Amino acid sequence: MDLGLRGQRVLVVGATRGVGRAVARLLAEEGARVGLVARDGAALVRLAEELRGLGAEADWQAADVTDPTQATAAVRRLCAGGVDALVHVAGSGVRVPFAEATDEVWRASLELNLLAAVRVVRLALPHLRDGARVVLLGAASGKRPHLGQSPSNAAKAALANLAASLAEELAPRVLVNCVAPGRILTERRLARLQEAAARRGVPLAEAVAEDAEEIPLGRHGRPEEVAAVAVFFASPRAGYVTGQTVVVDGGWVRSV
């Protein structure tokens, strides 16, 4: 199936690692013109070169999207002239028992996982072309909370609600959906599992297998498997779906 993304302009926020990097690569393979945002400028340069190597147009701007000034500058520059889709990927799980989670921890989680997305969508809004698609990266934990991760569980649930709220408010001009990954084996998760394995003195493979134990498909997801769903929702092919949160979690969330 041709996703119809050839020549379309797509902004990816949180593009240099994990799911965002897989999204950027897949968009490039589909012939989209990609705008890239993350904090690390050197990683953005490397990624833009990689995407150009795939024959895609790629532009970038380093910005911390929790900082309104930096977010404004990046979105204005990369969206000037109009964009067809926005994929907001930046976000992070927060592992801390509720009793130890200070206001500061909560504020940081809400800043990155909710307010940054609110800000980026609001800034991009005047540049979104008719029929544009917005894709927010939530988490399966927004539907089935992870133990000891209340600051990110709650923020990701709010993000799913934001997608539904905006879907109605921005219809019919802009479509908004949320993709909610389960446990995905990104560099970040692998590093964490490596640390845990070293701490417990067990092989990495054992720590990885334990982490995937509860997943009906019996393994972690790959960033590319989340990217495939996000890129579909960023494409004109998803033109009659809005306000939805779709989990990509190997069956971990058991709900109808």
Ligand SMILES: NC(=O)c1ccc[n+]([C@@H]2O[C@H](COP(=O)([O-])OP(=O)(O)OC[C@H]3O[C@@H](n4cnc5c(N)ncnc54)[C@H](OP(=O)(O)O)[C@@H]3O)[C@@H](O)[C@H]2O)c1
């Ligand atoms: N991996 C999982 O298992 C999993 C599970 C559930 C949900 N998710 C969600 O899926 C999304 C992607 O996760 P991931 O694991 O692929 O993340 P990741 O590997 O940590 O990558 C995050 C990306 O966002 C950028 N970023 C982070 N903070 C930023 C900021 N303040 N401003 C601008 N860019 C920022 C990072 O680059 P810089 O550091 O250079 O800024 C990086 O490119 C997140 O929203 C996450 O919450 C992931």
